[in-house]
Amino acid sequence: MPVTLDADAAAVYKAFQEAGRPAYETLTPDEARAYYLAARVVTNPEPPELAEVTQLTIPAPHGAIPARLYRPTTLRQAGGFAPALVFFHGGGWVIGDLDSHDVVCRMLAHEAELIVISVDYRLAPEHKFPAAIDDAISATQWVADNAAALGIDPTQLCVGGDSAGGNLAAVVALSARDADGPTIAGQVLIYPATDFAMSHPSHREPETSVLLTHSVIRWFRDHYLTSAADEHDWRASPARAETLAGLPPAYVLTAGADPLRDEGNDYAQRLRDAGVPVTDRFFPGQFHGFFTMGKLLPQANVAAAEIGVWLRALNAE
Template identity: 55%
Template sequence: MLHPQAQAFIDLLVQRGVPPTHTLTYADARKFYRERRAITQPDPGEVAEVRELVAEGPHGAIPMRLYRPLGSDAGQVLPVLVYYHGGGWTIGDLDTHDTLCRELSNLSGCAVVAVDYRMGPEHRFPAAVDDVLAATRWVRKEAAALGVDPSRLAVGGDSAGGNLAAVVALDARDAGDLPIAFQLLIYPATDMRRLHPSHTTNGQGYVLTSDTITYFHDHYITDAAHDLDWRASPLLHKNLAGLPPALVLTAGYDPLRDEGLDYARALTEAGNRATYVCFERQIHGFITMGRLLDEANAAVGLCAGELRRALMPRA
C-alpha cells in the first residue's frame, strides 16, 4: 500500500495542476524542480563549512560544493562522499540537493563534495560520465587541500546520480587509479533498456512515469546503441566483481525498483558486499522530500549510518 503521505503529495500535485515533467521544456522542467524544494524539502541545516569549488575537466570547468559537518575542526581530515545529484541527466543542480548533502554530512560525520555535471540535451551521453569521473579524480588529487582522506572516499547519488556513482565505481576498478571505499546507490537507474517489470507496474500514477523516463532518456541518449554501453547501463557490464561495498536503496512504487534490485543481486552474486533496502510504500525521489514524508528522513539516516559504518575508523 502506498504510504498515505506519499499519496497526499501526489494528490497535492494534481490539485495544484502541476504539469508532468515530460510536457515541459527542459528549461521549465529545471525551474519547476528547483522551485519544488520549498514544498518538499526540509530547511537547509547548518554545517561547519560550505565551500564552492571548481575542478577542471576534459571539457571545461566543473562546479562543485564542499560540505563539512557540524562539530568537525578546520584542520581535521575527514572521509569524503562525492555525490552526484539526480534528475534524469537533464534537471537538478547543486541547489536542488543542497539540503540532502548537508544532512548526509552532518549525520555521517563525513565531508561531502557535490558535483554539478553537464546534462542533456545540451551535453549528451557520455558528457555526464566524463564530468563525474574527472571531478572524483580531482577530489582525490586535491584531498590534502580539501581536508579529506583519499583512502576513505565514497561515491553516491540518487536516480541518475546513482547511475553515475555505479559507473564511477566500475571505471575506477578498471582503471586502478581511484580506490573507492563505498558506493551509495539511491534508486539508481542501471539498465537503459527499461524492460524490468516495475517499469510497467509502476509506470503511471507515481510522479515518475514511463513518459517522463522516456523524456529524460531521450534528452541524454542520442543513439539506441548507447543503451547497451555499460557507462549508461552499469547492470550490463560483463564483470561486476571486485567492486566496493554498496548500499542499494529503492522505493516500492518506483519504475526503477526492479533494476535497482537486480543490480544489488548482481553485485552480491559477483562476490561483493551489497545491502539492499526497499522502502516498500514510497515513490521515486522520496529521499529529498523530508518536509512531507517521514520515511524520507529515515532513509537519509540509514544512508548516513551506512556511510559512517563504511568510512569511519572503528575504536
C-alpha cells in the first residue's frame, strides 16, 4: 500500500539519517542497548507527575525479575483496589529495559488512571526464547497472586506492550487462557510482532523500512530464536495459535510505515473473527517505534491518551 510519512515523522526520520544513526545489525547487543537507551532521552516527552514510582523484585524460577510500579496521582479505585496494566517493553527481545520505557509507563499510568507494572524480562542472546516468555508469564502471575498487597483489583488486570512487548502481551493472554492463568481483562498491543514467518506484504514494501528495517528484524530474530522451528511456535508467533477465541478485549495499534503493519492488522482481524472485542487504531503516516517519541511526534501523545481512554472504558464495564 502507498505510504506517506506525516511531516513530523518525515522530519524525525531525516534527522536520524543526517545524524548517522548506526543500524542495529552493525552493532553488538550491548552497543545496541546503550544506543537505544540514549535515544530515548532525545525523543521521550516530559513525564507527568506521579504519586509513586517503586522498584519491585519479582521471584521467578530462574531468579528475580526486576520490575517497576507506577501509581498515578489520580487513581481509579473501588474499595481501595485499582485496575492495573502489566507492561512489557519493546526492543526486539534484545534491547530495551525499565528505563527505556519509563516515560511511556508514566504516561500510561497517568492517562489511564491505573497502576502500571513494567517488567524487565531477560533479553537475548544471553537468554534466548522462551526466556522472555517465561518471565512475562511468571511476572503476570505474581502480580495477580499479590494483587491485594499491591492495591490491585485482580479482576481488572490487563497486559500490554509495544513491538516485542506487544508480542509478549499477546502470548501472556493466550497462556492465561490455556493454562488456567490469571484473569486478563484486556490486552494493549502496540504495533505487535505476531508472526516470525515475516511473509506479509508490509515486510516487502520499501516504504516500511523506516528505522525498523527488514534486516534489523532478522538481526533480532537470529538473536532471539534458537532455531527455525521456533518460528512456528505460538509462543514466538502468537498468530500461529490454533484459535484466538476466548481472549480478552484488545486494543491493537498499527503504523503505516512499519514492516509489522500487516501482521498486526491480521491479528486484529483474527481476534475479531474469533468473537473478541477489538479496537484497532491505524496511524498511517507514522513509523514503527513512534509511540515512545512524544517529544518529537505529537501523534505519540495522541495514541497514549487514546489508550488511556480505552483502558478507562474497559475497566468501567
